[in-house]
Structures are given as structure tokens and as C-alpha cells.
Amino acid sequence: MSRREEAKTFNRARICAAAESIIRSEGMDNLTMRRLAVVAGVSLRTPYNLFGSKTDVLIALLDEAVFKFTQLGSARADGAAMARILRALEQIETFFDSDETYYRGIYAAIMNSDHPEVRSTNVDRAVASAYVLMTHAISNGELRADTDAQSLGRHLAITLLAVLGMWGSGFFSNRESMAQVRRAWLAMMLQHCSETSRPMLAAAYSNPNDIGG
Amino acid sequence: MSRREEAKTFNRARICAAAESIIRSEGMDNLTMRRLAVVAGVSLRTPYNLFGSKTDVLIALLDEAVFKFTQLGSARADGAAMARILRALEQIETFFDSDETYYRGIYAAIMNSDHPEVRSTNVDRAVASAYVLMTHAISNGELRADTDAQSLGRHLAITLLAVLGMWGSGFFSNRESMAQVRRAWLAMMLQHCSETSRPMLAAAYSNPNDIGG
DNA sequence: AATATTATTGACACATGTTATAAAAATACT
DNA sequence: AGTATTTTTATAACATGTGTCAATAATATT
Structure with missing residues (x-):
């Protein structure tokens, strides 16, 4: 350099x-x-x-945060895909809890800016990881073979980001946001799961405090 | 006066x-x-x-739009609750299609403003109508009796609003937004439906073009 | 070392949402 | 009708994100 x-x-x-x-x-x-x-x-x-621009400065801060988060996450990338995706949610919640005002602040500022292109990268990132997890789950037999990994992954990713948008605006707490996403995710995965993973998912759905694996 | x-x-x-x-x-x-x-x-x-404030002017425009929409909706408030809630989605889509740039514009402007109190009223409104529909569905035997109408209604309403937030930012089309909500709603309702309504919901879930009633 | 390129600075300017202040106009009260 | 109150107006101002442009400093190239 x-x-x-x-x-x-x-x-x-x-x-x-x-x-x-x-x-x-x-x-x-x-x-x-x-x-x-x-x-x-x-x-x-x-x-x-x-x-x-100012927004670009904030994006740099968000990128730092995402980097910090992914470092935590990759340390425990083991186990079944369904369990991992639920664990990811918990990790997000813990991460937010660790520095709530700061993360919420930059996230909201970015989302409230009129730089729409920001959101796309954000979404692409999330869709890509969800897709990986879904293909993994399919080859793993956790999701039925006829599942469309692309479409399901995208749906789950968008669900997360849509709720995060509201979270950023301060509409609900870290816990509430993640509970909303978790419930939506479980309902969706229950539509595509194999009989092997159904009991775990069904149990997790019934018990909001259970990590489900 | x-x-x-x-x-x-x-x-x-x-x-x-x-x-x-x-x-x-x-x-x-x-x-x-x-x-x-x-x-x-x-x-x-x-x-x-x-x-x-400027945002308050835009809110007035949104209120006019909501009023216009509810007038359309109430004309067909008949039929089963599950079918009605799905039909509501279609009506939203049609309504947005009828004047896309305008509605998206004011919605985005309001959401991107830093007047967070706006969003609350929006949410309360949606949660309330969803709650009414859910209690109706329960007493109707479309949802199982042990369903928590409050919690489910709130979940469904938030799902809609969260996706609308992304819609406002121009992230996806009217159709895509509503498809995302529809899929999420169906998966969720399938978790709580009675055996009577399950076939209709399951069929709707499998066929994205079917209104499901 | 001399020159060319690039990055930073400084001072200013502009558009915008919003507020302050005083004058003028419209309305209400008696 | 005359007075008091409320609203609107005119004008100026302020903070902010962002852009312009020339001057200056730092670095690269020869």
C-alpha cells in the first residue's frame, strides 16, 4: 500500500x-x-x-459491527442447520444487548437515510447466508428434498431484515424483535421440514424460551 | 364549528x-x-x-389514503376470517397498484422521517384489526380454540408492517411484498388452524396465485 | 532535486426544515 | 362599534448536509 x-x-x-x-x-x-x-x-x-457522505460513514461503522458479529458467530458454526439458524438469532440478540443504543442508533440512521442502495447490500448478504443454511439443511435431511432453498432462504432473510427495520426505529426491544423473527421462522420451517426435524421445531414453536437445539 | x-x-x-x-x-x-x-x-x-411539521403533512396524506382504502375494504367484510385476511392483502396490492408512486412516496417519506411516534399509531391500527379478525376466526372454528388471538394478531400485523417498511424503501414491488406477507401469514395460520380450514390454507400455501377462498 | 499528481484545507455558498419576532389581518367578545 | 384574542404573514435567522473552488501541503514520478 x-x-x-x-x-x-x-x-x-x-x-x-x-x-x-x-x-x-x-x-x-x-x-x-x-x-x-x-x-x-x-x-x-x-x-x-x-x-x-454522512451515511457512508455510518455504513462503515455498521460494517465494523457486522464484522465483529460474524467473528463471534463463526466460532460455533457446528451442528444442524435448523439449530444453527435459531442460535444465530440468539446471538444477534446477545450482540445487540451488549451495546444496544449504539447499534440501534447507527442502524436506524442508515435505514432512515435516503440512500436506498445501502439496504440492497444488506439484504444480499443476509439472503446469501440464509441460502447456504437452507441447502445445508436440505442435504442434511432436515428440510424436505422438494424445498426450494433459494426461495425459502430469501423469505427467511427478508423476514429478519424487515423486523430489524422496525427494531431500528425503536419500535420494540431486542427480545421482542427476535421473538417475532423466531416465531415466523419456525412457522415457515415447519412447512418445509422433514419428519426428523419436526419434533424439535414444533417444540421450539410451542416454547418461546426454548432454543430448540 | x-x-x-x-x-x-x-x-x-x-x-x-x-x-x-x-x-x-x-x-x-x-x-x-x-x-x-x-x-x-x-x-x-x-x-x-x-x-x-412536514412529516405531519405527509401523515395527513397517508390518513386520507388509509381512509380511502378502508372504505373499499368494508364493502366486502363478509365470509370466513381466513379468506378475508388473505383478501385484504390482495386489496392492499390492488390499492397500491392503482397509484404506486404516490403511495410508496408518502409511505417512504414518513418512515424515513425521524418522527418515531408515527409508526406506533400505524401499528396499533393494524394490530387492532388483526385481533378482531383472529377472535372472529376462533369463534368461527377456523382457528383452534387454544389460539392466543392477541399474540397471533399482533404477530401477523407486525409481519405486514415490517414488510411494508421495506416496500416503502422501494426494495420490492407491490406484488413481491404481498407475496412475502402472504406466505408468512399462511405458514403462521397453518400452525393454529383447525382441521376444517387446514386444507384451504395448505392449498393456498402451495399455490402462490390462489387467493385461498 | 525538480516537477507532476493527488489529498487536504479553508472559506464560502446553497437548499432545506425549522424557529423567532413583530406586524397585519381576521375573528370573537362585550 | 370598539376592544381583545387568535391566526396568518413577512422577514430574517439558524443548523445541517452537501457542493464549489482555489490554495496548500503531501506524495509520486522523472
């Missing part, structure tokens, strides 16, 4: 750190571009050069 | 009409408060006096 690129990377990091610090100590409302420039020790124009 | 109140009502209507006209002929981006004031033939301050 050339020294120029190094400097840019360094400045990007400084700006992200400043943004995070402002959000944490002064709240989302006080994250203005002018304040960001001051705290990052940089000119007003620089965040625009390095990121593009 | 006093003449003062009459005048206010009249001005409110004029402002709404102007807003609608601007959105239709110049697009959402050109709906600025200054332009709105000019087109409505009113001072810049007046919309603030009469509505409170």
Missing part, C-alpha cells in the same frame, strides 16, 4: 473512531459533519473525500 | 391538496415547505401552524 493509501486508511479510521466516540458520548443527534470534523481533527471536507 | 376553525380546516385541506399535487406533478423531491407554501397560496409558517 502506498503512503497515500496508508494515510487515507489512517484518516478513515480516525474519522470512524471519532464518529463512534461522538455517538457514544454525545448521542446520535450530535453527530454532525462539522462536529465530526472537529473531533477527528480533520477538515469538514475530508470525510466527504474519504467516505462520500 | 367557529369561523376560525372552519378557516383552519379549509387551509389544511388546501395544503394537503397542494402537497398531493406537488408530489404527483413534480415528484417527492420537489415537495419542499417553501414550494408547498407557494402552491397552497399560504405563508411558509402556516403549514407549521396547522400541521406541526
Whole structure:
């Protein structure tokens, strides 16, 4: 990496750190571009050069968060697909709980921005992982062989993201959001599961506190 | 109503009409408060006096739309509850199709505004109607007697609104949104349905083009 | 080392939602 | 009719995201 690129990377990091610090100590409302420039020790124009827009700065923060989350998740990518997808939900909830205002803040800010292209990447990411899980579940015999992994995966991913949208707007708690998704997911998976996995899923559906595997 | 109140009502209507006209002929981006004031033939301050904020003006437009929609819906409030709730989805789709850019525009604008209190009323409204339908379905024998109408109704309503949130952001078409909701609703209702209604619901689930009643 | 390229800065400007303030107009009250 | 109250208006202002543009500093190229 050339020294120029190094400097840019360094400045990007400084700006992200400043943004995070402002959000944490002064709240989302006080994250203005002018304040960001001051705290990052940089000119007003620089965040625009390095990121593009305020929303893009927030996206960088979200990406950091997603990265942090996926690192946690991959540590336990074992077990059956149905159990894993439910466990993922719990992990999301725990993750949000660990820093609720911060994550909700950046998520809401991004979703409320009028940069629609953001959401697409978000969705693509989720759809892709759901698809992997579904094919795995099918070859595993957890879902019936005639299941359309593409369509089901997409449906489940969208369910999650749609609820997350409301979560971001502060409409309900981490727990409520995940309960909503869990219930929807279970009902959906019960429509496509094999007889092997049905008992576990049915039990999980009846008991909202059971992880189901 | 006093003449003062009459005048206010009249001005409110004029402002709404102007807003609608601007959105239709110049697009959402050109709906600025200054332009709105000019087109409505009113001072810049007046919309603030009469509505409170730009978002509140848009909410008034949404309310008009909801009113228009409910008038259509109530004309066919007959038949079984399960069929009715599915038919409601179709009606929403048709309604959106009839004026897609307009409805999507105001919905997105409201959702993307940072006035979170808006969403609550929206949700309460939807939860209430879903609850009514669910109790009806239970007493009708379409859903099992042990079904928690409150919880199920709320779940279904949130499912709809969560997807509508993504619809507003332009993420998918009217048809795709409603298909997503329909599928989620059917899977959920299949978890609670009686044996009487199961065949209809199962058939509807398998065939995305079937209204199911 | 001299020159060319690129990144950052600074100062300013613009559009927008929103608020402040005082004057003017409309309405209500007596 | 005359006075008090409420609403609307006009005008200016403010904060914010974002863009422009020239100057300057940092880096790359020769």
C-alpha cells in the first residue's frame, strides 16, 4: 500500500473512531459533519473525500459491527442447520444487548437515510447466508428434498431484515424483535421440514424460551 | 364549528391538496415547505401552524389514503376470517397498484422521517384489526380454540408492517411484498388452524396465485 | 532535486426544515 | 362599534448536509 493509501486508511479510521466516540458520548443527534470534523481533527471536507457522505460513514461503522458479529458467530458454526439458524438469532440478540443504543442508533440512521442502495447490500448478504443454511439443511435431511432453498432462504432473510427495520426505529426491544423473527421462522420451517426435524421445531414453536437445539 | 376553525380546516385541506399535487406533478423531491407554501397560496409558517411539521403533512396524506382504502375494504367484510385476511392483502396490492408512486412516496417519506411516534399509531391500527379478525376466526372454528388471538394478531400485523417498511424503501414491488406477507401469514395460520380450514390454507400455501377462498 | 499528481484545507455558498419576532389581518367578545 | 384574542404573514435567522473552488501541503514520478 502506498503512503497515500496508508494515510487515507489512517484518516478513515480516525474519522470512524471519532464518529463512534461522538455517538457514544454525545448521542446520535450530535453527530454532525462539522462536529465530526472537529473531533477527528480533520477538515469538514475530508470525510466527504474519504467516505462520500454522512451515511457512508455510518455504513462503515455498521460494517465494523457486522464484522465483529460474524467473528463471534463463526466460532460455533457446528451442528444442524435448523439449530444453527435459531442460535444465530440468539446471538444477534446477545450482540445487540451488549451495546444496544449504539447499534440501534447507527442502524436506524442508515435505514432512515435516503440512500436506498445501502439496504440492497444488506439484504444480499443476509439472503446469501440464509441460502447456504437452507441447502445445508436440505442435504442434511432436515428440510424436505422438494424445498426450494433459494426461495425459502430469501423469505427467511427478508423476514429478519424487515423486523430489524422496525427494531431500528425503536419500535420494540431486542427480545421482542427476535421473538417475532423466531416465531415466523419456525412457522415457515415447519412447512418445509422433514419428519426428523419436526419434533424439535414444533417444540421450539410451542416454547418461546426454548432454543430448540 | 367557529369561523376560525372552519378557516383552519379549509387551509389544511388546501395544503394537503397542494402537497398531493406537488408530489404527483413534480415528484417527492420537489415537495419542499417553501414550494408547498407557494402552491397552497399560504405563508411558509402556516403549514407549521396547522400541521406541526412536514412529516405531519405527509401523515395527513397517508390518513386520507388509509381512509380511502378502508372504505373499499368494508364493502366486502363478509365470509370466513381466513379468506378475508388473505383478501385484504390482495386489496392492499390492488390499492397500491392503482397509484404506486404516490403511495410508496408518502409511505417512504414518513418512515424515513425521524418522527418515531408515527409508526406506533400505524401499528396499533393494524394490530387492532388483526385481533378482531383472529377472535372472529376462533369463534368461527377456523382457528383452534387454544389460539392466543392477541399474540397471533399482533404477530401477523407486525409481519405486514415490517414488510411494508421495506416496500416503502422501494426494495420490492407491490406484488413481491404481498407475496412475502402472504406466505408468512399462511405458514403462521397453518400452525393454529383447525382441521376444517387446514386444507384451504395448505392449498393456498402451495399455490402462490390462489387467493385461498 | 525538480516537477507532476493527488489529498487536504479553508472559506464560502446553497437548499432545506425549522424557529423567532413583530406586524397585519381576521375573528370573537362585550 | 370598539376592544381583545387568535391566526396568518413577512422577514430574517439558524443548523445541517452537501457542493464549489482555489490554495496548500503531501506524495509520486522523472
